[in-house]
Amino acid sequence: MDDTITQIYFDIIDVEHPGLAKLIRSMMDHGQTLEECLELTQFHMNYDTLYSEIAKCPETQDFTLWLLPKVSSGAVIRDFRERGYDQVDIWRPILTPNADGFKDFPSLMNNMIGSCMIGVLPGKENYEILDLLYELGVDFKDSFRTMPRFEDQQQLVRAMEYLLERGADPNAHVHGKRVTAMHHYIKSPEIIQLLLRYDADPNLESDNEETPLFKAMRMHYYESISLLMSTPGIYLGPARGNVSLLHHCIHPEFWPQLIAAGNMIDAQDNYGETPVYSLVQKRRISLENLQKFLELGPDLEIRTSLQEQTVLMMASLDGSLDIVKLLLRYGANPDAARYDGHTPKRFLRNHPRYNELFNHNSVKRAE
Numbered sequence: 001m002d003d004t005i006t007q008i009y010f011d012i013i014d015v016e017h018p019g020l021a022k023l024i025r026s027m028m029d030h031g032q033t034l035e036e037c038l039e040l041t042q043f044h045m046n047y048d049t050l051y052s053e054i055a056k057c058p059e060t061q062d063f064t065l066w067l068l069p070k071v072s073s074g075a076v077i078r079d080f081r082e083r084g085y086d087q088v089d090i091w092r093p094i095l096t097p098n099a100d101g102f103k104d105f106p107s108l109m110n111n112m113i114g115s116c117m118i119g120v121l122p123g124k125e126n127y128e129i130l131d132l133l134y135e136l137g138v139d140f141k142d143s144f145r146t147m148p149r150f151e152d153q154q155q156l157v158r159a160m161e162y163l164l165e166r167g168a169d170p171n172a173h174v175h176g177k178r179v180t181a182m183h184h185y186i187k188s189p190e191i192i193q194l195l196l197r198y199d200a201d202p203n204l205e206s207d208n209e210e211t212p213l214f215k216a217m218r219m220h221y222y223e224s225i226s227l228l229m230s231t232p233g234i235y236l237g238p239a240r241g242n243v244s245l246l247h248h249c250i251h252p253e254f255w256p257q258l259i260a261a262g263n264m265i266d267a268q269d270n271y272g273e274t275p276v277y278s279l280v281q282k283r284r285i286s287l288e289n290l291q292k293f294l295e296l297g298p299d300l301e302i303r304t305s306l307q308e309q310t311v312l313m314m315a316s317l318d319g320s321l322d323i324v325k326l327l328l329r330y331g332a333n334p335d336a337a338r339y340d341g342h343t344p345k346r347f348l349r350n351h352p353r354y355n356e357l358f359n360h361n362s363v364k365r366a367e
Contacts, residue, residue, distance in 0.1 A: 248278065
């Protein structure tokens with residue numbers, strides 16, 4: 001067997017790297033094994049080519065197993081296909097979860113699953129490879145970690161359901177990021193429903209301490225918000241860092257439920273910003289919905305931590321005149337000064353609508 005492997009190896013390397021071949025021969029003449037030489041020269045050798053040639057020889061099975069973790073998932077998939085799926089006993093000992101060698105291969109197996117998923121539709125043979133891996137005992141638990149990106153939504157849903165049926169963890173991080181699949185695919189109610197059906201936890205936080213619902217609120221994905229808000233056991237209370245879900249919720253129908261869950265209408269985040277300040281600052285809330293929020297009675301004189309700004313000061317600086325007019329109607333103080341003494345009136349003193357804003361009944365609180 002050693003002579004066969006050595007001959008295959010040098011047939012390849014004599015062509016690809018003649019200088020390296022000379023070095024390897026010298027090392028082996030001084031007593032080093034081929035495995036030791038390969039470890040030392042791994043960055044100069046294409047393991048895929050070596051694997052493809054050696055795996056064809058039944059007598060090289062032990063060496064093939066040693067080489068397997070070092071090659072790409074694509075090389076192994078090609079090998080599966082070339083064998084016609086009927087000569088897979090070479091992998092059976094290492095793909096069984098209880099086998100001693102299995103601990104060396106989970107990364108390769110996950111990459112193989114991901115590589116197959118890239119062509120899962122319409123490539124029927126990719127499903128055949130995945131079915132084979134599953135039958136051989138490959139653990140699909142962490143398969144979301146190498147989930148490829150699909151342009152077609154239905155391909156993605158089908159692929160995810162396939163993996164979930166075979167034990168993929170619905171709460172696993174995806175693409176090596178510290179976010180769950182529900183975080184990553186938060187824009188899709190269909191995927192959220194699929195993950196919930198397989199007992200995904202909708203309250204898990206990402207690395208930046210966001211739950212899926214918090215992210216949906218921040219991104220304003222209405223259908224996803226509606227679905228999660230109606231999910232049994234969903235956490236609706238304030239997030240860490242004093243951030244209230246009200247800071248990002250622009251949809252009035254959800255406000256009563258969030259307030260009942262403990263989200264304070266005047267809660268200040270780490271920057272001293274209240275929900276009304278954040279909603280105006282993002283400029284994604286409609287004037288009509290902003291008025292509905294103002295009807296809830298938020299304190300408009302609360303100041304931010306750094307610049308000691310009120311919401312009216314911020315709107316005046318932005319030149320958002322319709323918002324300024326609305327805030328004045330609800331009692332915002334146009335003479336309040338921030339840290340540098342500037343007031344909303346000063347910010348807008350040269351605006352042609354100055355008199356309309358500050359010298360008429362618009363400064364009176366709406367009844």
